[in-house]
Amino acid sequence: MPTQLILALDVPDRETARPLLRQLDGSLSWVKIGLQMFTAHGPDWVREVSDMGFKIFLDLKLHDIPNTVAKAVESLSVLPIHMLTLHTLGGRDMMAAAVQAQQTTKPDLQLLGVTVLTSMDAAALTAIGCGNDPATQVSRLAQLGIDAGMSGFVCSPLEVGQLHADLPTNTQLVTPGVRPVGADKGDQSRVTTPADAARAGSTHIVVGRPIYKAPDPAAAARSILSELSLA
Numbered sequence: 256m257p258t259q260l261i262l263a264l265d266v267p268d269r270e271t272a273r274p275l276l277r278q279l280d281g282s283l284s285w286v287k288i289g290l291q292m293f294t295a296h297g298p299d300w301v302r303e304v305s306d307m308g309f310k311i312f313l314d315l316k317l318h319d320i321p322n323t324v325a326k327a328v329e330s331l332s333v334l335p336i337h338m339l340t341l342h343t344l345g346g347r348d349m350m351a352a353a354v355q356a357q358q359t360t361k362p363d364l365q366l367l368g369v370t371v372l373t374s375m376d377a378a379a380l381t382a383i384g385c386g387n388d389p390a391t392q393v394s395r396l397a398q399l400g401i402d403a404g405m406s407g408f409v410c411s412p413l414e415v416g417q418l419h420a421d422l423p424t425n426t427q428l429v430t431p432g433v434r435p436v437g438a439d440k441g442d443q444s445r446v447t448t449p450a451d452a453a454r455a456g457s458t459h460i461v462v463g464r465p466i467y468k469a470p471d472p473a474a475a476a477r478s479i480l481s482e483l484s485l486a
């Protein structure tokens with residue numbers, strides 16, 4: 256399966272998002288709804304984007320005690336979503352409780368564990384008391400997630416090769432931290448190009464600002480898709 260492109264739709268409101276989605280309809284299958292739009296517009300927005308024909312990656316990065324996360328997964332299971340994130344840092348029991356809730360309520364939902372945020376570099380990990388470099392920490396958290404029954408992970412494309420080698424072959428490896436050559440990195444630290452992410456084995460790449468801030472978002476998306484198809 257070729258690497259899929261997911262648009263991170265981090266815009267302030269529906270009035271901004273709707274025309275963007277209409278422009279991108281036809282070239283894109285996946286839209287990521289994250290904290291900004293979900294806190295503003297909630298489940299109704301998820302249903303609206305799904306009704307437009309997009310597959311939904313709901314990126315809420317759940318992180319709480321096991322019972323609370325499991326109940327949140329149950330509540331979210333009524334929504335038309337295909338992927339949902341939680342933080343692997345919540346630990347094995349939290350992930351296992353989430354997996355159990357997902358299997359009972361929505362067996363086709365992919366639960367993805369966020370490993371080390373792509374905005375963090377080695378110094379940022381040291382500052383929170385983690386002695387591992389990002390690659391070692393990503394591998395450790397992903398292995399914990401596999402033990403808990405998780406179906407995939409969010410990491411930087413820089414770690415995908417190692418995870419590919421270490422994890423079961425059907426593991427979804429979803430990578431933000433992707434920038435076309437010359438694009439502004441913004442607050443991202445661990446980045447590569449779409450082509451390099453595809454060659455490393457990302458199953459999906461997540462791209463936001465380089466598309467929705469581009470003068471022509473549809474052209475920006477087409478260019479990334481073409482880069483993925485040639486990789």
Ligand SMILES: O=c1ccn([C@@H]2O[C@H](COP(=O)(O)O)[C@@H](O)[C@H]2O)c(=O)[nH]1
Pocket residue numbers: 263264265289369371372373374409410431432433441443461462463464465
């Ligand atoms: O480690 C992570 C986890 C999630 N994200 C999300 O991906 C997008 C990236 O947007 P860009 O504008 O392309 O930087 C954004 O929604 C993040 O919340 C991430 O970047 N890193």
